[in-house]
Amino acid sequence: MESITIHPTMPNNKDHKLHIAMLPWLAFGHMIPYLELAKLIAGKGHRISFISTPRNIDRLPPLPPNLSTLITFVKLPLPQNANLPEGAEATSDLPEDEVAHLKIAYDSLHQPITQFLTSSKPDWILFDFAPYWLPEIAQNLGIPTAFYSIMLAAVLSFAGPTSPEVPPDDRKLPEDYTVQPKWVPFPATVAWRLFEVLRLDKRITGDEKNASDKYRFIETLRGCDLIAVRSCAEFEQEWLSLLEVLHGKPVLPVGLLPPTPQDDNENVMWPSIKDWLDRQGKNTVVYVAFGTEAMPNQEEVTEIALGLEKSGLPFFWVLRTKQGSDAVKLPEGFEERNEGRGVVCRSWAPQLKILTHDSVGVFLSHSGWSSVVEVLTFGKPLVLLPMSNDQGLNARLFGEKKVGYELPRDERDGSFTSEVVAESLRMVIEKEEGKAYREKSKELKPLFGDRNRQDLYVDKFLDYLTVLTTNQRRRSI
Template sequence: METKSHKQLHIFFFPYMVQGHFIPLINIARLFASRGVKSTLIATPLNAPLFSKAIQSSKKLGIDVDILVIKFPTEEVGLPQGCENANLVTTLEMNEKFIKATLLLQPQIEQILDKHRPHCLVADTFFPWATDVAAKFGIPRIIFHGMGFFALCASRSVALYEPHAKLSSDSEVFTIPNFPVEIKLTRSQMPNVPKQSAEITNLIKEARESGEKSYGSIVNSFYELEPAFADHYRTVFGRKAWHIGPVSSVNKAADDEASLDRHECLNWLSSKKPNSVVYICFGSMTNFIDSQLQEIAAGLEASGQEFIWVVKREKNDKEEWLPEGFEERMEGKGLIIRGWAPQVPILEHQAIGAFVTHCGWNSILEGASAGVPMITWPVSAEQFYNEKLVTVVLKTGVAVGAKQWGTFLDVMTEASVKREAIEKAVNQVMVSEEAEGMRGRARVLREMAKRAVEEGGSSFTDLTSLIQELGSLGA
């Protein structure tokens, strides 16, 4: 669809260098391109191949996205060569250097905007300087947060009113103030400032301030999933925002074809009954210690349910994170995938009956779009908010009982969630009396997600109005 301006609309997309942020933004760039917008992604040398792999599949469908490569200043900040992705950061000190490196990207982005003069810059929230850089060239900067409206509103209310500041203990409960529904949390489930370095605390503060000055936000969500919070964000907080998701549905045919070719787990799933398998995956950043993985294994075995479990471990002779003889006993009943798994095709498979998730926003959205009930196990970032959306608002899942927020770099000394809690939550979603109700509500969400991105749907319409608005600014 062409914009009103005579010149084709050109947008630059600048994702933060971490899987959970750049995958949705790549999809957003493809989505704009599918609507006739010239889309260019900015990538660093090591991440560019990951970008082009995703984009290749859309080329077959006639959707073209350009990639522009910039240098990532690893040497300048003392990071090892090739450390261009936050997934590779293993210590707090490395994380501070990584953030410093992202601040040093500003001059390169200025040169690019000066040379290409696009109509708009869509940049991740973790590049707070991007708002001023865009303003220098008279173009709007739109923010990509990587989270949904519920968490955007919750984190904003908590930052404004600090309801957890006056509590006497970490386990004391507070209610989020000035919020569309009653949500209760404890201080131990909140992002912990002492645990975060000054760099991170400062980055979050600057991101919030730069957000105030930006043109608005693109949100990977759909209106029907969180209507009260989309309205709250726009009216009570007065922020411009467009929901254009779920963006994982963009060019799915091409992606599915690519991933189905290479994963035997989908054949395994096809031999199972509908809604009979639990899928367990904690995203690309979460690392559990051996004793926690053992509790998961024991809880799964005790539940008696069939499962697919994605674990970030290499196969080796002595696997101390698994109970003795576990894989032999689970033969045919459980499948362990080490490393990467095609999450969207797995979730959409009719055999999947539940999803054990760390509550990262991409996973929540993919689970909702696939119509799968969830077992929530938040770890970090805004995940404890996302858990409340699933368990309290949507009522499509149960909490496993995680109590402690941590950074992705925290080293746990013991398992925080025990096997009994895991077994109970799994059976609650799979076979309890309330399971059918959760499944029914989840299926309704799946239909809403599908409709939202179709012509005339809420996300399709929001995207149209954003493209028209940017077109009239550029005219």
């Protein structure tokens, strides 16, 4: 591990600086929010040890030069697993039904992580849901832990309680997960649709070889010393307060982590994209993207494409698909028929820049929290098409708050039609009944886009960690 010194230009308004280890799950939708928080913490003069596998670390965005001495990337090779293809170190490297093998390999990092923590002795560990075994290691070493959730407090609340003061979770049937949990004391629609539960069945139940995601979450929530959430009181105070009751421990929001502005010169594609956007009317363009890992299947791609066509609206679609025989195809003649009115981009696109453009009127999204933070930073409304994981729960909350309209689907199989796609987009972007979504998104723009306000959450979080660390050191003297 390289030596780390505090950069002389870093703010140093507090005498005590922390050394914090971070251990995110092996998904870029987790690693990137962890890295964003790491940069904010390092920007205040604290040291970070960011732990992941070699290939994942090599694929992360480069650090700003002023933080390079404060953030050390710790590369722990993933133990060999016969069920994992060579080079598969992140969920994006695998089909969804093979991610369980990655979790099994990840659990094998138990020993090297113990060795690293023993030698480095960080003041705190911020860790993700997957290494549910970490609190026991940390406790044996006398290191306090914080579960840093990149998911909303509402999603964590749905996972269930660990406090003996709250009645235990007795859900067993898929239908039990489609209604409001009994421990939520206020009206809420945050629950899964039946098709979402059926798709996530193995994640909920697990098997003899692999701990379920539900078990990992509950044991993580039970074992950590405090819970840190990528959220803020202004957005979901009632859910943050409920989390404290459910787990009987402190819950600290760390802010929304709004995206960092990008340099206009960093992407060679941007000038041509901007030229196309400049030629569209204000608030007329449908921007379509489903994050780094959510990939619609062939039937879904067909209905989305035909729905965009039927809407009559200009669109910019970032379409990521699998390679080879599993690759999905657009309807025959689709791109030719929509030439000029629509763009299909099959590579990475500068999402932040696109969302800032005045021509964009709605974002058709998978409901991933990072993407929603980005779009609300610029005050744009959403049409929501959740794909997997926590996205369905997110969509219910966003629907309650009128920042996104969830596209209607069949309850049992999740199917939808091109007519519904077209009607939903037109409603949110131009019709009277979509006005509530347009206005609410603009109303939240000052909250999501206020970097100073969100930065105060990080300050309060670090103050809390510092006080606890200082008190612990005094007791040990």
